Amino acid sequence: MAGTSCVKCPLRNRSLFTPFTDEELEFMQSFKTGEMTVEPGTTLLLEGSNSPQLLTVLNGMGVRYTAMQNGRRQVINFLFPGDFIGLQAGIFGEMKHSVEATTAMTLCVFRRDDLWRLFRQNPARGYDLTWIAAVEEHFLGETISSLGQRDAIQRIAWAFVRIFERLKASGMATAGRVPLPFRQQDLADALGLSLVHTNKTLKVLRLTGLARWSDGELEIGRMAELAEIAMIELEKPQQRPLM
Template identity: 55%
Template sequence: MSIKCRFCPIRNFPLFQQLSEAEVAFMERFKVGEMTVQPDTPILSAGSSSPQIFTALKGFGLRYKLLEDGRRQVLSFIFPGDLIGLQAGVMNQMTHSVDSTTSMTLCVFNRNELWSLFRNFPARAYDLTWIAASEERFLGEALTAIGQKSAFESMCWALSRIYRRLEALQMDERRSVPLPYRQQDLADALGLSLVHTNKTLAKLRERQIANWSEGRLTVNDIQALEEMGLVESKLPRPRPLI
């Protein structure tokens, strides 16, 4: 039994732009169902052209690209509110893969409806473009981190971004948020080796800035984290929720 959008558990967070009742009603028609997946389940894979697009409602996932020889670049961590598969939606081809990390609940939308959305709901179409532009913006930031910043700086950037996002989802409790990934995932996101990632995390712990262990990230000094990560815009801006 699928949740109606009007009862969406995350829609009312300040992180998301608020919709009128009519708009929520439209979303309910656009949503064709819900899907729950086990941990470590492939959701979309590179090269495929899924008939569906998703929005993460609950749980954590990973967006990544693989090279032939097995090297992996993690493009982003997926949190509740993230749209999954827009690429396949508009370009008919995924160039990256998406896996769940924990068990997840996903809203399911029909790719065929995309076109009718563009024809009939220009405001939602605009939101889709907004989301695509926002992903582009994020990847530009990531590129800058990996290309220009030291391992330590990149890690501060990544952890502060993650913390701020989960905080906006009100998942924070006493400066701590759930972060159920492996160190290898962060290593692959930052283009670092596992060992060096581990040692850099240890340094952050020693210096009492942040502590990521046992699936939780605790940030003792968010200001230091943001400064050392050369973070530009601290707080996530309100985004459309499709």
């Protein structure tokens, strides 16, 4: 099999992810069919398509989005290393949203037809997949709460805290910064804000020293205060399964 073996996966030792048992590691090695590397802007999965592949982000970042009838797109959320992609097509037969690479990405590839083999032969891994789906549902609920109950600065503070803590637990923090290569428009879409309002709010956060997002990097100046603005408890991200 081409690419990185599951035994040598660089994500396995990150604190964000639950450890594999020897049995799970052996199964995932047989489940994985290869890797693919894509350039920024590549469409990985297309809304309405019937993709034969399931993917895990090994490195790089991307966005999930849905296309509107007026030609615009709505960013749903962001993709980070360790995220599992394509489950919708595995269950519904087609994708209900699209996935695009924001940066160059490397992804582990699995055959969608093997999904049921995973549930049959390794129920623990099947439970992990269910857990991932449940977390996605929880995050969607938290996002809707933000759209309905948080103002602009609270929404952006919430997003920055969640993203920073996720990437830090993934081993991606360097000198108090994490990579965040998305556009302001992507963040505005995901948080239900206009680009102008987003830009003004980011300026306030920068001038007050709370957070700075520039040149593709996010730096948090005062995390506890930012979490208080976001109306969330500052806590370590829960460990999650790695597919």
